[in-house]
Amino acid sequence: MRELVWDKTLSVAVDEIDEDHRRLVELFNIFSRAVEENDPPEYREAVLDELIACTIWHFRHEERLMLKYDYPGFAGHKAEHDDLVESAAEFQKKYLQHEGKMDEADFDYLEQWLTGHILVVDMKLGEWLAGVM
Numbered sequence: 001m002r003e004l005v006w007d008k009t010l011s012v013a014v015d016e017i018d019e020d021h022r023r024l025v026e027l028f029n030i031f032s033r034a035v036e037e038n039d040p041p042e043y044r045e046a047v048l049d050e051l052i053a054c055t056i057w058h059f060r061h062e063e064r065l066m067l068k069y070d071y072p073g074f075a076g077h078k079a080e081h082d083d084l085v086e087s088a089a090e091f092q093k094k095y096l097q098h099e100g101k102m103d104e105a106d107f108d109y110l111e112q113w114l115t116g117h118i119l120v121v122d123m124k125l126g127e128w129l130a131g132v133m
């Protein structure tokens with residue numbers, strides 16, 4: 001089973017953002033386990049839906065913090081969030097079309113979708129926020 005571990009390498013040094021990221025990692029793992037254990041399709045679809053919905057909510061949370069603290073990188077960061085939401089919708093559509101089949105490449109994609117942004121763009125935001133909050 002594909003499992004992500006939240007550790008210090010994923011920490012952006014802002015507790016409230018780290019808390020969200022931990023929750024997203026947990027949902028990724030719940031989804032991965034549901035696929036591994038071949039849980040009913042409706043359940044797996046619900047978990048994937050929850051992961052994407054929580055991610056969208058979390059993006060709004062980060063955007064609110066950026067606005068509150070007048071983050072200079074707001075536009076670029078928000079544009080990346082918007083792209084990620086779009087690619088999540090495409091992924092979900094494909095998932096439903098393929099009747100919930102997930103291969104290694106699909107997991108690679110989902111893992112990268114979740115952690116790639118945290119490791120680069122959110123790190124920069126965290127560094128900046130930690131200095132002004």
Ligand SMILES: [Fe+2]
Nearest residue numbers: 062117121122
């Ligand atoms: Fe972000």
